[in-house]
Amino acid sequence: MSLNTFGRVLRFTTWGESHGPGLGAVLDGCPPGLPLRAEDIQPFMDARKPGTSKYTTQRKEADAVRIMSGVFDNADGQQVTTGTPIHLMIENTDQRSKDYSEIAQSYRPGHADYTYDAKYGIRDYRGGGRSSARETAARVAAGAVARAIIPEVTITAFVCELGGDRIDPAAIDFDEIGNNPFFCPDPAAAKRWETLVDNARKDGSSLGAIVECVATGVPAGWGAPVYGKLDSELASAMMSINATKGVEIGDGFEAARLAGEQNADAMSPGTDGKPIYASNHAGGTAGGISTGQPVVCRVAFKPTSSILTPVDSINSAGEATQVRTKGRHDPCVGIRGTPVVEAMMALVLADQKMLHRAQCG
Amino acid sequence: MSLNTFGRVLRFTTWGESHGPGLGAVLDGCPPGLPLRAEDIQPFMDARKPGTSKYTTQRKEADAVRIMSGVFDNADGQQVTTGTPIHLMIENTDQRSKDYSEIAQSYRPGHADYTYDAKYGIRDYRGGGRSSARETAARVAAGAVARAIIPEVTITAFVCELGGDRIDPAAIDFDEIGNNPFFCPDPAAAKRWETLVDNARKDGSSLGAIVECVATGVPAGWGAPVYGKLDSELASAMMSINATKGVEIGDGFEAARLAGEQNADAMSPGTDGKPIYASNHAGGTAGGISTGQPVVCRVAFKPTSSILTPVDSINSAGEATQVRTKGRHDPCVGIRGTPVVEAMMALVLADQKMLHRAQCG
Amino acid sequence: MSLNTFGRVLRFTTWGESHGPGLGAVLDGCPPGLPLRAEDIQPFMDARKPGTSKYTTQRKEADAVRIMSGVFDNADGQQVTTGTPIHLMIENTDQRSKDYSEIAQSYRPGHADYTYDAKYGIRDYRGGGRSSARETAARVAAGAVARAIIPEVTITAFVCELGGDRIDPAAIDFDEIGNNPFFCPDPAAAKRWETLVDNARKDGSSLGAIVECVATGVPAGWGAPVYGKLDSELASAMMSINATKGVEIGDGFEAARLAGEQNADAMSPGTDGKPIYASNHAGGTAGGISTGQPVVCRVAFKPTSSILTPVDSINSAGEATQVRTKGRHDPCVGIRGTPVVEAMMALVLADQKMLHRAQCG
Amino acid sequence: MSLNTFGRVLRFTTWGESHGPGLGAVLDGCPPGLPLRAEDIQPFMDARKPGTSKYTTQRKEADAVRIMSGVFDNADGQQVTTGTPIHLMIENTDQRSKDYSEIAQSYRPGHADYTYDAKYGIRDYRGGGRSSARETAARVAAGAVARAIIPEVTITAFVCELGGDRIDPAAIDFDEIGNNPFFCPDPAAAKRWETLVDNARKDGSSLGAIVECVATGVPAGWGAPVYGKLDSELASAMMSINATKGVEIGDGFEAARLAGEQNADAMSPGTDGKPIYASNHAGGTAGGISTGQPVVCRVAFKPTSSILTPVDSINSAGEATQVRTKGRHDPCVGIRGTPVVEAMMALVLADQKMLHRAQCG
Secondary structure, three states: OOEEEEEOOOOOEEEEEEOOEEEEEEEEOOOOOOEEOOOHHHHOOOOOOOOOOOOOOOOOOOOEEOOOOEEEEOOOOOOOOOOOOEEEEEOOOOHHHHHHHHHHHHHOOOOHHHHHHHHHHOOHHHHHHOHHHHHHHHHHHHHHHHHHHHOOEEEEEEEEEEEOEOOOHOOOOOHOOOOOOOOOOHHHHHHHHHHHHHHHOOOOOOOOOEEEEEEOOOOOEEEHHHHHHHHHHHHHHHOOOOOOEEEEEOHHHHHHOOEEEHHOOOOEEOOOOEEEEEEEOOEEEEEEOOOOOOOEEOOOEEEOOOOOEEEEEEEEOOOOEEEOOOOOOOOOOOHHHHHHHHHHHHHHHHHHHHHHHHHOO | OOOOOOOOEEEEEEEOOOOOOOOEEEEEEOOOOOOOOHHHHHHHHHHHHHOOOOOOOOOOOOOEEEEEEEEOOOOOEEEOOOOOEEEEEEEEEOOOOOHHHHHHHHOOOOOOOHHHHHHHHOOHHHHHHHHHHHHHHHHHHHHHHHHHHHOEEEEEEHHHHHHOOOOHHHOHHHHHHHHOOOOOOHHHHHHHHHHHHHHHHHHOOOOOEEEEEEEEOOOOOOEEEHOOOOOHHHHHHHHHOOOOEOOOOOOOOHHHHHHHHOOOOOOOOOOOOOOEOOOOOOOOEEEOOEEEOOOOEEEEEOOOOOOOOOEEEEOOOEEEEEEEEOOOOOOHHHHHHHHHHHHHHHEEEEHHHHHHHHHHO | OOOOOEEEEEEEEEEEOOOOEEEEEEEEEOOOOEOOOOHHHEEEEEHHHOOOOOOOOOOEEEEOEEEOEEEOOOOOOOEEOOOOOOEEEOOOOOOOHHHHHHOOOOOOOOOOHHHHHHHHHOOOHHHHHHHHHHHHHHHHHHHHHHHHHHHOEEEEEEEEEEEOOEEHHHHOOOHHHHHHHOOOOHHHHHHHHHHHHHHHHHOOOOOOOOEEEEOOOOOOOEHHHHHHOOHHHHHHHOOOOOOOEEEOOOOOOHHHHHHHHHHHOEEEEOOOOOEEOOOOOOOOEEEEEOOOOEEEEEEEEEOOOOOOOOOEEEOOOOEEEEEOOOOOOOOHHHHHHHHHHHHHHHHHHHHHHHHHHHHHH | OOOOOOOOOEEEEEEEEOOOOOOEEEEEOOOOOOOOOHHHHHHHHHHHHHOOOOOOOOEEEEOOOOEOOOEEEOOOEEEOOOOEEEEEEEEOOOOOOOHHHHOEEEEOOOOOOOHHHHHHHOOHHHHHHHOOOOHHHHHHHHHHHHHHHHHOEEEEEEEEEOOEEEHHHOOOOOHHHHHHOOOOOHHHHHHHHHHHHHHHHOOOOOOEEEEEEEEEEOOOOOOOOOHHHHHHHHHHHHHOOOOEEEEEEEOOHHHHHOOOOHHHHEEEEEOOOOOOOOOOOOOOOOOEEOOOOEEEEEEEEEOOOOOOEEEEEEEEEOOOOEEOEEEEEEEOOHHHHHHHHHHHHHHHHHHHHHHHHHOOO
């Protein structure tokens, strides 16, 4: 079933619950000889980790990654991958199980509480257990390794809309993304979002967001026909992230509103024999295979389901109740979802590069 | 790699090109004992087949399905599945390879012509070869079998927006879907679309569409955490269909614009111990597992890339050219995509039902 | 589940029953640009096909392969693979379903009759349906394509023991294999086997055989640690062939009787930097990865279960009966198993070559 | 590629090297609600663990298993599986990396040293790294969980031949297996083996062994046709164990020497509607599906490759050298392979039970 595994030839399997001893990812199939130290992974973990601003959950986690296997010193004394499974482990250190005692019996609307119980007859209710977004820490760690497999590719994700407030496309400056707590490439929007998120937090409410991810440097030819389409792989990857409800490649839903000639990405001859494109409505794929243009996708995150505002619900005995989710929560999960979207893009592209090599040499 | 295979325990593999001798699907893992005759599959084929109105391609294909294996007469003389692979084969009968001679050397923008060549160094250019939407005939055949595995579920797909013109949600009447050539549940919209599509065709242009699919009767508990989320499976399935560029579950991108309390689907106790939901923003999933509400997804189809309007392009020698795609094409591929969306929903849900049974008995 | 699929990146799926309209293999993931015509496959089919001597079943099948997809003419007018699924189809032409009417209700001992009924509650009893060795025709077709992926490798299988009578290892001459109806590399043994098989046939009995397969030219480095061991892949492949009950790599069970120093394959430096081995007890693998020596495996085929000698059995009503299997059967299935063993070796090695390329470039 | 993963719906992935910080197995797809504590797993670990007698390696490992995820207390306060991935982790405590410094540059014949270098260009040479039989500790842990999924099945493995000395089949007493350090069901043979193994150890040599495994209680109907044959799954599982070179089901290679009527397992009607078999030559499978009889397989382990007797070899510079493997090694790896064979049998059967449930309800 591989329900906790993703990928085709580069495969990773994650384990762990929000309030268990820790979590991890076993990355299998990684090429040998890639330099890899925990310090190389840590910056990506730090970008996702909680408690770095007042706009995210106040849970404090070092999210320190330990490489448990799959690396060894090469002849030059440099630690590199060996081709065997790489287990990346992260300890949980700031679990406060008592915070969740109240919801052990009540189903939080929008959460997996009821569905896990309906499916399994049991759930680890502490912090959402396996359904917690804490699982994505393991993806970010695996994604950092995946980047090493695709040095030709640069991946940048950012929040392009928060609480319904869009950035100005003309104002996008990738250098700004790290200068604010929202992964926002438009400083004016970032300023507005401070107020938006602050108000949502104070109101006991929460906000949704849309994350855009751009991968440049992907050569033409990655991906595959039919069920291995790059679009399909990306959609599957992104929609496996907690709280996502939609995914688009290129113009996505807007493409459905264009006429054929508007949507066409005209080509002209480039000096290197490769086409120059007049536009990128397609988002870097045609027939499921990369075109050589930037691969662009957008992911919709719903507002955090954990809110202080009471919502009608039922308990495990089937009785009416009301749920207010106390505890430490992100007022907008889309923000911290940004590094996760980047990680999934890296994992999909690294997998596709290896698959392409398998079939086409 | 399984690039031409979809599913986890109910798996199907398709083969075939647009202008080869035929195409087919091998469906593996189907439960035994299900009544299955070619006549049971044919109505679904007929819904997708070309040439049924002036709003679709004029290619004439009977799309007659032949069951080549996996069925046998039971003790009552009824033809049923045996649990072995079911090969569903469809002959191509109306290929006109001469129509495509011009594009053998030129890359049609928006099509897979350039990317297949970039990947494989060769492509069957006749009618798009493997990248043709003709492949979806095999999915519809497999989907018809999948429906027999999930008799408790009713699946209905319809076009909810065409060329930017939306249906009126208040006017939706599922009984109307079969009364017009657009799978449109709103008769007034269907009337408007006649003009829209007609004009696009006359202008040598094309239109996009958005297809919505609703599955009722799905019990709570199908799907799985993390990489096996129902949302992820559906996204992967839908984005493997030709010309799709976006997918949403429930409110999708709109959910990103709601506040937490607006997006919450409040629950109250039902008489059967199951919750009654006040709304279905989530589209029938929570934490990747079905909630018992209708599963709702929407799929964006770009406008047909094959248009008569000339578009700048290059040829396989890397020289500038212009491409006008003559031949017989759908002015709006989203229309005939509707039965394919239904088929993929059926295949995903049947697979999930079987997976659930494997793990949870 | 992929129960009718084999392989990791080069995957094939077979379909079809003994007395249905035909059978086939869909080979997915094949590299593009390999010359492939039906005529290239046919010689391998002819080696396996029934009715070529009085020592095999008298069923007459042309076993003509039709390539239904996945090939196209390249710029030189040569038909080559395109990288899309290759469907190889073989029609059944000499089914005599009446031969089997008697066993519709009775379970032939050693056959899958009872177990299919126990599992599925229904079976296609004509000629054994899906459990017939006729399925292996599809493997041989797929194997012929696989050989084109590994031109550096030469694969030779032969019968090394028949009815308990072993060949003389010192007399092995690969050129003799095609000179007798037993795939026997020892002419003296072939002579003896004529009598053995003839007597078994006349007695209404049957014989077992052991097939050895040698692949030369496999470079060091194919295969993988742990669950992807070359040994494990080969064992799985060989034991999926009908009537097989054992598989060995290298010295196999005899290795269990050697002392460590006897079993060691000593190495010395070769002129090309590669080791020269003093022996090949290991059969060309160490730690699951190829050593550069010939890959050697042996496969045990039980005697044909279909015999004229009556055996006690039960019928589907659970009553005592006796079964004599009339019809046209191989007195020794191991003989015609030889080309199937070769095909599976080719499919495993081609898959491993591609996997190695994916991970190690 | 899933090279470090085994199984179809019950899947486990292992990680770890012999001298790294530890090793583990992530078991995915396990049914929920099964009681599971570390104490339930430990007895199986203890049966495999090193240093328990003078006939095995003197490395001392507690092999204490820690359950890192996938369990939670149910309403009765009992720790049970939750249906999410179960990570079983074992720390390495008695690594002595200095023992292996000598072989960092030299290739031990029969080991994976040369092949890993040929494949990956790098290897963790400490204790064989990933190729060490220490990996099997993770399998035994996973196997203990698998047993809980198949309470109807009893699995017993034992050494049936050691150094060429077979047990007396008539003397088999399963109660004796735990009374000697050889997992030997024949006390007289166990006595003889003391001398055999002692002498091999003193001589700096090593011995091979054959392990037999019997699973009773398997109902008719597990397994599947073609590539999912129970025989094929078992062969793949067993041949993935370190040092194995052959596998047989039922009579195996001996079946190839029987006449058809000798090999037939005659059936007669049982009182419960199920057949009574007169013999079990088939080893509990027909057509790849279980017959209801005990499932029997035998696995050949080569003699330990690590021996004190010097063997000619080469070093990583391609120069001639001689290798004597000092350090702490099992004189006969087959002995401690016995619990691993049991674990793999349990994992295969649990997977098959779940697969059967998926397809056949």
